[in-house]
Amino acid sequence: MLVGSAGQAKRMNLEKQNNLLQNMKEPVMAVAAKKKKASPKVSVKKTVKPKVKVKAKVQAKAKTPVKAKPKASAAKTKKPAPKAKKKTLKAVNTTRTIQVNELSRVEGEGALFVRVKNGVVKECKFRIVEPPRFFEAFLRGRSYLEVPDITARICGICPVAYLMGAQQAMENALGLKVSQGIRDLRRLLYCGEWIESHVLHAAMLHAPDFLGLDDALQLAATNPAVVENALQLKKLGNDILEVVGGGRAIHPVNTRVGGFYKIPSKEKVRGLIDKLQWGIETSISIAKLFGTFDFPDFEYDYHNVALKHPDEYAIVEGRIASDRGIDIPLSEFFDVFQETHVQHSTSLRGSTKADGEPYMVGPVARYNVNYDQLSKLSKQVAKEVGLGPKCKNPFKSLLIRMIETLYACEEALRICKAYEEPDRAYYETTPKASEGFGCTEAPRGLCMHRYKMDENGLIISATIASPTAQVQPQVERDLQGVVERNLDLDEEALKWRCEQTIRNYDPCISCSCHFLNLTMVRE
């Protein structure tokens, strides 16, 4: 249901932004001295040039990609983030087609197609063009002990989500409960993943949208302190992954079914404390800067679905809950939610079985379902940047990612300060014919695993519902609403707004393309 928003969008406060930038501290972990430069004023430029032309008439399917227009020169204006030129449509009976053949600043290969006829959106397709990767197929016959490391290769930016989900599912199948010490280490590892993933997306991929910049390179030219701090925060996330994950930030190698191969030393874990304290301060300063952005005036009454835990802001475990009354164990996920396939996307798509409607997962959903369990500091900063207990504006996912980054730094600090090496690194397991479920909150949302194994521990079947796959229909619903509300924008601005809408979700397109079924007809 589309909820109309009241009032005008907040205008970008350039002077306040400049003050925040000038007060932003140098990263304390900077090694090399660098030249001191006066912090540049925030400058914005005209929106990114389209990669394709917008067609004014109905056309047959485009056969060739259109050349990108040459990029504009370096920022010449100090205009705020693009306020689209209003344009009166000459005639009512026109069809406009907006087609982006290659989405930029999202992970993986995705594309967008929207067709509008006589002022009504007739088609809206968020196309996943990434080839299917068949993980669920080639896991069959593998040992249950191998599954976490294989599924981790689904994604290089959120491997922990797959490691933890798969391990949890195997332990669930075998009836194993691990110690609190192992549980804390898993949560610490996951905090590292949240920090590095959220900061990369928020600061480097999404923030340029709100400043009218093409990419992070332009952001580095205009706002170097923001980029430096973001890179150091990302490195902090990677440092946590390396300490707990066995020396590697990408595809950590130290985790296994039952726990860890080797317990990280107290010295190394406690060694993260100073960096995490810096991380807390820096997350707050970046969040406050982002809070001055001009957010498009758009709201939607989402069905928010997330893990929920009685004692903490759910990251590694919990029940499946929603703000419309769903509260189920993991084993009932596939009774309530479904995945379907459509022609224009190689990724399966989520919806509720009851009514076939889309639902929201990810930072916005987590925030709306679990706000009460954020820390006091996180809630205070959320309020300062303009967030209440509920958020219906998907463009403000940028702010929620920084609040979750702050929370992850706080949580990681708490665990590191209290850390004592657990008595044992892992629990041995004995396979049996069984079925298990695992679900964790990947940076992008619920990541659900289900496996069946035989009496020897060999996998019989595997089902993985990635967050990006689940949320695709909701992305299209948002796009439809954004286009309908902005039909009077000129073509360039409308296309840019659509791309920005997709980037609200930080879609991990590669993760979503591993579905199983392939039908081949040879004639």
Add this chain to the structure above:
Amino acid sequence: MSLLFLGVGNDQRGDDAVGPYLAARFAAHEGLLALGVDVISHGGEGASLMSLWEGVDLVVVVDAMMSHRKHGFVQRFDVVKDKLGGGVFRYSSHLFGLAEAVEMARQLHKLPKAMIVYGVEGLAFEFGAPLSKPVAAAAKKVERQVLADFGLMSARVRKPAGAARHA
């Protein structure tokens, strides 16, 4: 003087392995060890590349590239003097690979004092495939050039006894 060799790429993907292949060759090279050259095989994620080369005096990087030239073609970039061409060192997941890392470091004044990047034009990038013939031949040429960059022009390359550090 701090020295670093980065072999960038995916050692499971055909010609994308040319960087890690050379890193493995250099890992136990006597001459490089004597000079104190740090040798790292790296997957190519830009932010961590930047943190590795920050503050280093001389960095030499090898990576596969796709620039529509003849397979096995080698291009040497002095990135302190010239911009690294965009799009030829494409990173798979995010638009933040080697080329973006170099330009980002330039913007932030975090480039090494000297940095050479060798791009080797790849032919095929299938999973599990070995280096193609043109790239394997090019790798030998690049090996000599890298040793020359480190001042070891005529050093013999011995069979590596240990593995390169993987970042």
